[in-house]
Amino acid sequence: MKKSFLLGLTLMTAVGTAAAQTNLTGAGASFPFPLYSKMFAEYKKATGVDVNYQAVGSGAGQKQITERTVDFAGSDNPMSDEALKAAPAKLLHLPTAIGAVVPAYNLPGVTVPLKFTGRVLADIYLGKITTWNDKALAALNPGVTLPPLPIMVARRSDGSGTTYVFSDYLSKVSSEWKSRVGVGNSLQWPTGTGAKGNDGVAGIVKSTPGALGYVELVYARQNRLPFGSVQNRAGKFVLADNGPASAAAQGVVIPADTRVSLTNSANADAYPITSFTYVIFYQDQKYGNRTEAQAKALKALLGWMTTTGQGYNEALDYARLPANVASKARGILNTMTYGGKKL
Incomplete structure (x- = not known):
């Protein structure tokens, strides 16, 4: 110090x-x-x-x-x-x-943080899961009454590092995402409504019942948006916060130029989209x-x-x-x- x-x-x-x-x-x-x-x-x-x-x-x-x-x-x-x-x-x-990228959503009547896996998030953004009461989401969230609302997918329209981080994670957990969409700042999206900046995506989610979007943690909290926990590589469902985000860097070999991916960390306490x-x-x-x-x-x-x-x-x-x-x-x-x- x-x-x-x-x-x-x-x-x-x-x-x-x-x-x-x-x-x-x-x-x-x-x-x-x-x-x-x-x-x-x-x-x-x-x-x-x-x-x-x-x-x-x-x-x-x-x-x-x-x-x-x-x-x-x-x-x-x-x-x-x-x-x-x-x-x-x-x-x-x-x-x-x-920082951590979180799946933020607007789901009236749901008061507990939902659970997501990387595979489910990939399938939502691939357009394969289209409603909130889909059996894949229901299986992850027993005891939660999920409404039959369409999932209104929100995503970035600009060249975005947040998109890169999110797609880097999805490519590590979904072979279909990796082959069909891949990793990048700008993507050929299979579905969704685009907005500029983290604040733009947060704005769509905040104003649209049934919406789901990926944003940096602070934007979810500033806009009072619920966000879900995500299953990490160790199988734990982790809610994003400073500790779990920091844990993603523990045990990672940091090269001299510091250019490294922290997503899907092997650390058992890590939040995976970091x-x-x-x-x-x-x-x-x-x-x-x-x-x-x-x-x-x-x-x-x-x-x-x-x-x-x-x-x-x-x-x-x-x-x-x-x-x-x-x-x-x-x-x-x-x-x-x-x-x-x-x-």
Whole structure:
């Protein structure tokens, strides 16, 4: 704790002396938007640095950082090797939090959290299960009176890291989903009504009796939407929360570049639809009209997000970075350069 505090203090001092009043821009995932809004507001209070982050979806964020129109991108899924090769220079991935994607629903008269398996969720999104009183759902929820309402499937219409995480999980638990739909930020959906952003999907669910949609945990809680527990690889039905989300990273080998999937974790206590959310940025910050002050400001911000800023994660329903991941994050930041010179 003391070490993290001192590191955070050092970073704050660096920002104050070398990059005060330097504004930064980011764009991408809506998944961490509630957390980033809080972080960046607190960071501005402390440093005077304004961070403008637009929640346009992970796909759009990846595109904008590749085109170098923002200082950093937010993404819930790491960029592919192919996408990284298409970038004009080396990009780095920095995890900032762990979040959970939940099946949120609007089912009048049902007052207990429903249980779902990955196979049932896949079959709903494949259009094979179409009513709430389907025998597959009834078998998972004995004693619950399920209404004969049609399931109104809600999904993302934009390029979305939340979609990537959800489809990554479904591809691991349903061979039919993997072969017919697969994994991606944007998919050829067999069914459903699309909406932009986590807030858009939450809005459909909130306003539509019988609706089911996948959203990041904080959006379900902010909109007071019921959400179900999901059976993990160990066979336990787990309701999403910070502890089960954090457990998904335990025992996972984290590569040096931190690009890894946490879905369908083997940890017996893990919630299975879980992911890191990342900030993506260039290793060498000297490009276009960027100044060294901008580069130092970005490094200081990212350092704060992965140390002092972690104190905001849990209150907003995101898990903090585990100690081993935070250590790797610091190592990644230490490789940042400006014109080849270490920042």
